[in-house]
Amino acid sequence: MAATPAEVFHRMETSYSPLSTGRPRSIHEGFSVLDFELRFLALLAAATVRAAGRTPAQVGRSPGLGEWTGYLRRARQQLEECPTVPADRVGRAVSKVLDLYDQGFPGAPRELRDLKRLRDHISHGGPLPAGETELATLDELVQSVADAVTESLDEAELSWQEGESGEQRPSFVWGGDAVSLWPFLYMKPSGVWHLFSKFARHRPSFLCFGGGSVSSSPSDEAVQAALHPLLKAQKAENGTLQHFVKDVEQDLRGFADDDSEPVYADHEQGFEYYWDKATGEGTGTQPRRDYFRLGPDNARQWRAEAGWVPYSDYLRSLANWQVVATRLRQKLEQLESKLAAEERDTLGWVTRERGTTRMAKVVVSDIDGSQLEPARTFADLIDGVDQDLQANRGQTQVVFINGEAGIGKTRAMLDAAKTRAREVEQALLAGEESNHALFLYVRSTGQVLDSLRTVVDSAVASTRNLTDRGVKALCRNGLMTLLIDGFDELLGGVGYSDAIGSLRPWLDELGGRGVVVVSARSSYYMGQYRSSVERANEQGMPFVRHRVAAVQRWSPQDIEAFLDEYGVPRESLDRLSEHDRQLLGLPFFAHAFAEMTLNPDDGEIKNNTLAERLLDKYVAREEGKLTGQGDTALMNSGELRRMFECVAESMASNEEREADVTELQDAAEYAMGEELSSRRHLKQRLPVLCGLAAASDDASVSRFRFQHELFFDQFLAGAASRYLLEEHPHLFQAMLKESPWRSATVTGVVATAGEERVVQAVADYAPRLQNAEKQQIESTVAATNLGALWAAVIKETGRMPGRDILNAVFADGLDLSQVQGVDTRIIGCELDGLVLPTAPGWSLVLRNTSVKKIKVSGSPSDLGGLRGVRHLDLVELLLPNELLYRKEHILAALQRYGAEVVDAENRHDDLPPTEVLAARHYLTTMARRVEKSVILRSDHQPEDARLKWTQEYGPDIWKRFVNELVASGLAANETFSASGERKVRLRLKPSPATILANDGTRDGTQEFWSRLEGN
Secondary structure, three states: OOOOHHHHHHHHHHOOOOHHHOOOOOHHHHHHHHHHHHHHHHHHHHHHHHHOOOOOOOEOOOOOHHHHHHHHHHHHHHHHOOOOHHHHHHHHHHHHHHHHHHHOOOOOOHHHOOHHHHHHHHHOOOOOOOOOHHHHHHHHHHHHHHHHHHHHHOOOEEEEEEOOOOOEEEEEEEOOEEEEOOOOEEEOOOOOEEEEEEEEOOEEEEEEEOOOOOEEOOOOHHHHHHHHHHEOOOOOOOHHHHHHHHHHHHHHOOOEOOOOOOEEEEEOOEEEEEEEEEOOOOOOEEEEEEEEEEOHHHOEEEEEOOEEEEHHHHHHHHHOHHHHHHHHHHHHHHHHHHHHHHHHHHHOOOOOOOOOOOOOEEEEEEOOOOOOOOOEEHHHHHHHHHHHHHHOOOOEEEEEEEOOOOOOHHHHHHHHHHHHHHHHHHHHHOOOOOOOOEEEEEEOOOOOOOOHHHHHHHHOHHHOOOOHHHHHHHHHOOOEEEEEEOHHHHHOOOOOOOOOOOOHHHHHHHOOOOEEEEEEOOHHHHHHHHHHHHHHHHOOOOOEEEEEEEEOOOOHHHHHHHHHHHOOOHHHHHHOOHHHHHHOOOHHHHHHHHHHHHOOOOOOOOOOOHHHHHHHHHHHHHHOOOEOHHHOEOOOHHHHHHHHHHHHHHHHHOOOOOEEHHHHHHHHHHHHOOOHHHOOOHHHHHHHHOEEEEOOOOOEEEEEOOOOHHHHHHHHHHHHHHHHHOOOHHHHHHHHOOOOOOHHHHHHHHHHHOHHHHHHHHHOOOOOOOOOHHHHHHHHHHHHHHHHHHHHHHHHHOEOOOOOEEOOEEOOOEEOOOOEOOEEEEEOOEEOOEEOOOOOOOEEEEEOOEEOEEEOOOOHHHHHHEEOEOHHHOOEEEEOOEEEOOHHHHHHHHHHOOOOEOOOOOOHHHOOOHHHHHHHHHHHHHHHOOOOEEEEEOOOOEOOOOOHHHHOOOHHHHHHHHHHHHHOOOEEEEEOOOOOOOEEEEEEOOOHHHHHHOOOOOOOHHHHHHHHHOO
16 A cells, blocks of 8 residues: 555556656657646545535536646635645645646747647647647646645645445545545555546446556446535436437547547537547557537537537548548549450450540439439439438438449449549649548459458558548548449359348448448349348348439430440441340440441451350450460360350359359360360460459459450350250259349340240249248249240240240339230239230239239220239339329229229228328338338428328328327337437337238237227
């Protein structure tokens, strides 16, 4: 035990930064020691006033340096009124310390002469003035304060009293006057001293001296009971402020050193955090102390040197925003150059100066295909992302970019990210403000099954000051948006059933804020993702809203404008078939056509379809790389094409769109029908077809991948068609379950193998769902490919095949508008959409088949040919002049126009009360949108004007629906952090499907429906 109070103080003080080690004390250490000294003296002053029989000023619950000095000023007056020896001794020390503190740094620059201003300047990363005189002055101040405290304790002695839990409670004694320091200061039986630090989150914290720990949060009720009357009353709970405190701590961890812990303290205008920022340059850490508050309208603010500024400015400052924008722009330009080089080296395309990237058009809808918006530009979509970022809608917005391979998803996303980085960079360089978010573009290529964290860390490595955690902090606060190109490839192949698995950790940490934009390769993936989200919702996934942006093909006007930019003569279009003209709507094919036209190299290219010419040109260029002595070809074009087909087939059954050299060798042997050794130098030359990819150990390995996904699609079509042409339908059918085929593969199979062979193969094959998860996934994939093949055959021939269509999934819908003589049964199928025939006299029987959307292209009075439809499956019914999406309206129209509806026994005039119909509509919509929450204003109306489905029955019925859900215990209204008008989140406790089922498995459901029915 310490012999005297002065020794107790001295041992604690030297534990912060012992100058006896010979190293200089940093300015941050100096402020830490000063903080301790003022804390010790303030607590001693409070105990001294109490010992004199007076009520001391209450101590803050989480005080910082500024609050300790303020407390000493109040305590000085109280000590002067106490006629005791301890009050005299401690009062003198308080006066000396305040005088020393107030004198500041006379020799410093004007703006840094005040001690608090210097501390804030250093905490915000400001440099020390030349000469570092302030550091020496701070050392002198720290030593002078220590001397003043020690002088007040010189004549005091230490006495002890044992506490209820065995702790030693000290008293400082001057003559006969004792000052008990309990509960501010005590010592555990282990010899560790405990000095009060703060009382936050319902528990006290103490600084520890003399042991292995530096802090402690005792649960002893005696400590808490003794502290309560000595501390300021707890502030009334401010949910908005508490959200802010929690968010700041989480954000700081995105920029903090891994070994540091942000330390919270109350501040006179808000709160503060002391923490160590990782510099990112390998030079250690930067200690910081930052102040925050809620300003007018609950605006989040940070105290910069010049005053209070928006919290977003703080995060930009931490990230070094201008540097981040510049380095992201540089990396994106490098990626663009790399893609152009790949096109030049692999396809022979000549790089030329041309106009800006032609803006893609998109059609945005909810995840279930409803709320379809008019086509708009990709730039408009980005503007919508910006609006969602600024609004903090209480749900993380996930936007899926869907579209065919070659339609320009990568270019659109890459261009949006590069353009935004350049805009932000130029604005900051010009000294202007830029409130726009940056877009972090990441690609899945070559990173299959990597965690999203790994991919993001790699994407921001060039910034040198951002990591995955820092990006999440920026995304949460609307300063950055993640753009993931090819998200389904990142997850892996068909066997990967948890489609949201890699994204969910991100969504968890975004906590209902921010926007994530992802592109996916097929409509099949959206179905997998939807099922995965439904399961995740049951497991408590955070609040997410999904939308889909379908990228549209170029219009004829777009194609002509593009070709004009390239200087392609208009008459060259006359040589193309109608099918090829349609292909030009895909920017990749338009570019290929332009290059072929302007740089003719027909050689062995004899096929007249654009796709075949493109493949032949690709094969010819690759053939030129495989030469032996005397430039002899080691593989001919036919063998090479077959090899690529084998590789594509192998990729389709694997988790990634890459192959190693061994797989390439196996494919070559299969294509040649002989071993590689039979052709000298071939084994050594094959790797020239590969590129370099990063291996798990950071080494580079040779990996083969097709330069563009369209080549994979086309060669996969070649492999599948070959099985049909060689009369191996069972092998063709086996391929159907390996991976979902995109339109290019489906179209290629039908064109190459012919409609009759395709019809024979698919009519004899009816995949059925299995119980085992892997088999279930495979059968769903096969059913999706089956639906795509049926749709392609019907479109190509303009007629129905005259057979039943069994167990198919039409992910992109089935259009029968131009089909003649329809007399077909569709059994056990799922259709995303169905366009009915235009000509009269058709018959379409649905058996155990669900349809999401039906469009009537002919006369609505001719629906008598539609049999077996289930109206509850329908999201919408589109009549020639009317769009219906309320279930009772859809039912009434179907029955009025003669369709057979199998899931409705009652006529329209026997419907339940409007409140019940409305509740079914609301819950069905939420189930389709895979959402369990809606953001509302304080009047219970939707905050987002796009939620039109909530207003279909009027605001009063919607409000009653919300109230009855909450009253029945099926939902809760939750507050969340948002500036401006107060908003709440209506969160369903069970799933919408469970409430709709009302099968007794969930308490409250029966009560809910009974109340709506008026019972």
